[in-house]
Amino acid sequence: MHDLAGNFYMVDDMVYSKDSSIFSPAASSAVVYEVIRIIDGTPLFFNDHFERMEKSFLMLGTHLNILKEDLDAKISKLININSNKNCNVKVMVSNNDVKQVCLVYISKSYYPVQKEIESGVKVDFFSTERSDPNIKKINLSYKEQLDNFIKENNLFEALLVNRHDEITEGSKSNVFFARGNSIITAPDEVVLQGITRKYILDVCSDLNLSIIKKKVHIDDLLSMDGLFLSGTSIKVLPVSHVGKLTFNSAQLPVINNIRRNFDLVIERDLSHKRDNR
Numbered sequence: 001m002h003d004l005a006g007n008f009y010m011v012d013d014m015v016y017s018k019d020s021s022i023f024s025p026a027a028s029s030a031v032v033y034e035v036i037r038i039i040d041g042t043p044l045f046f047n048d049h050f051e052r053m054e055k056s057f058l059m060l061g062t063h064l065n066i067l068k069e070d071l072d073a074k075i076s077k078l079i080n081i082n083s084n085k086n087c088n089v090k091v092m093v094s095n096n097d098v099k100q101v102c103l104v105y106i107s108k109s110y111y112p113v114q115k116e117i118e119s120g121v122k123v124d125f126f127s128t129e130r131s132d133p134n135i136k137k138i139n140l141s142y143k144e145q146l147d148n149f150i151k152e153n154n155l156f157e158a159l160l161v162n163r164h165d166e167i168t169e170g171s172k173s174n175v176f177f178a179r180g181n182s183i184i185t186a187p188d189e190v191v192l193q194g195i196t197r198k199y200i201l202d203v204c205s206d207l208n209l210s211i212i213k214k215k216v217h218i219d220d221l222l223s224m225d226g227l228f229l230s231g232t233s234i235k236v237l238p239v240s241h242v243g244k245l246t247f248n249s250a251q252l253p254v255i256n257n258i259r260r261n262f263d264l265v266i267e268r269d270l271s272h273k274r275d276n277r
Contacts, residue, residue, distance in 0.1 A: 003090070006082040006106030010074055015081060032056045032064075033092040035107060036075065037232045041085035042270050043075055044232075048195045049091075057095065065100045066093065074104050082106055088233060109233050117259075120240025120250040121156035121229070125218065126171065129162045130192075146171040157229055159242065162190075166215035173231040175239075176200065177224045178254050182210040184224075190215065196230040196262075203261045209254065221245055226252045228259075236262050 007018050034049045043049075050068045057064040075089055088109035094101045112121070126149050130142070150158050150171070157170045168186045169175055174197040177184040183204045185197070204211050216224075221242060226249030229237045236259035238249035249255055 003108040004105055005087065005108045006078070006084060008078070008081045009103065009105035010078055011103050012101060013074075015077075030060060030095040031092050032060070032095060033090060035232050036089045036091065037109075038075070038079055038085060038087050038089055039266070039270055041076075041079060042273050043072070043089070044266060045195045045199070045269055046072065046075075046273065048198065052193075052195065053091070053093065057093075060095055062095060064093065066102055071102070071104075074102070078104050078106065111233050112235075112237050116156070117237065118250055120238040120247065122154070122241040123157045123159050123170070123229070123239055124153055124155055124243045125161045125167075126158035127161050127163075129168075130160070143171075156237075161218060162215075164215075165218045167218060167221075168215065170229055170231075173229040173234060173237075175227060175229055177216055177221075177227045178249070178252055179224050181254070182212055183254075183258075184212045184214060184216060186215050187213045194230060194232075196232060196235065199265050200230050200236065200258060200262055203258055203265060207257060207261065209258075225249075226255055228255050235259070235266070 004018055008015055009018065010016070032053055034053055036046060036049050037044045047068075050071060054064045071091065075091075078089060079085055079087065084106055087106045090103075090105055090107040092103040094103075126146060128142070128145075146158055150156075157173055159170055159175060160168050162168060167175065169191040174185065174191060174194045185191075185201075191197075201211060221227075222245075224247070226247045227239045227242070228249055229239060231237075236255070238247075238252070238255055238259075240247060240249060
C-alpha cells in the first residue's frame with residue numbers, strides 16, 4: 001500500500017494501524033478497485049462506484065460478494081477512525097479461489113490548485129494499450145511505468161496512445177476534446193468508463209453540445225480548440241500543453257461551462273445522499 005495516507009486501514013471488518021502489513025495485492029490472482037472521493041464525510045457517486053465494482057467482477061466471470069450497505073458502513077467507519085472527512089478512499093477487493101478480501105484505506109490524493117484550473121496542466125503521449133480497459137483492476141507494472149514517465153517529464157498526466165497513434169484516455173483519467181460546439185471522447189469500449197466521465201457526458205447533453213465518441217488521432221489535435229481531463233480528484237481539468245503543442249483550454253467558454261455545471265451535479269449527489277442517511 002504505497003499510497004496509504006491514513007493512520008488506520010481496514011481488512012474486511014478488522015482495523016489495523018498503518019504500521020501493520022496484512023494485505024498484499026500481488027498475492028491475489030486479480031484485484032478490483034475503486035477510488036471514491038469523500039467530501040465533508042459523504043462518499044461522492046457511491047452507487048456508481050459500487051455498480052462498477054459489480055460489473056468488473058462479472059467481467060472476470062464471478063460475483064462481488066460484498067453488500068452495498070456493508071461497504072458504505074466500512075467507509076464511514078474508516079473516515080471516522082482516521083478523523084478525515086475530506087479525502088480519497090481506495091477500496092480493493094481480491095478475487096481468488098479461496099475468498100474475497102476487502103481492503104479499505106485512505107489513499108494519497110492530489111486535488112488541483114486554482115492556478116492549474118485557471119491555466120491548465122501539461123500532458124504528453126505514452127504509447128501503450130491496456131487489456132480489458134473496462135475493468136478497473138490493479139496492474140502494478142503498468143502503473144510503475146506510467147508513474148516514472150510522468151515524473152521524469154514533469155507532467156501532470158500521460159495520454160495513452162495505441163498502435164495506430166490514436167489517443168484513448170489518460171493513465172488515471174479520461175480525456176475530452178473540444179472543437180466548436182462538439183465534445184469528442186473515445187468510444188466506451190476502448191476506455192475505462194469513468195464515473196466522472198459519465199456525468200460529464202450528461203452535462204454536455206444538457207448543454208446541447210454535440211457529443212462525438214471516436215478515437216482521436218494525434219494529428220487531429222491541430223484541429224482542436226482545447227481539451228480537458230476528468231477524474232475523481234481532478235473533476236474537470238483543462239490541459240495547456242500536449243507535448244510541444246499549446247492550448248488555451250482554460251479560457252474556452254465551453255470547457256468552463258462544463259466545469260461549472262459538473263460542480264452542480266456533485267452538489268446534487270452529495271445533497272441526495274445526506275438526505276437519505
